Amino acid sequence: MFDHVDREALHRIEQKVEKIMAAQDDINTAVSTLTTFLGDLSAQVQAIQAKLAAGGGGTPADTSALNAVIAQVPAAQAAIDALAGSGPAPVPAPAGPPAAPQFRA
Numbered sequence: 001m002f003d004h005v006d007r008e009a010l011h012r013i014e015q016k017v018e019k020i021m022a023a024q025d026d027i028n029t030a031v032s033t034l035t036t037f038l039g040d041l042s043a044q045v046q047a048i049q050a051k052l053a054a055g056g057g058g059t060p061a062d063t064s065a066l067n068a069v070i071a072q073v074p075a076a077q078a079a080i081d082a083l084a085g086s087g088p089a090p091v092p093a094p095a096g097p098p099a100a101p102q103f104r105a
Contacts, residue, residue, distance in 0.1 A: 031084045038077055045070055 045066070052061055 027083065031080055034076075034080045035084070038073065038080065042073060045073070 048066065052063060055061070
């Protein structure tokens, strides 16, 4: 059915698919970690802003650095959302008759 060359080519393809899937798992893990981080950061920023608002007089704190960081959060979230939505391009099916299924031992 398959000659030696076909088996070697199939083995190389399987190895490449496994590498791609492992890389995608790494990307998914990183996106999840970054999403959690941004959620935590947003909660902390809101807590800081609430404390500053409830400060009750006195000399107001300089929040310019905090405001600059807060302004960057939406862009970071958009970048993470774009990563989460992207994935590998689908691999087209080979032309010709379907091959008999091969099972790995």
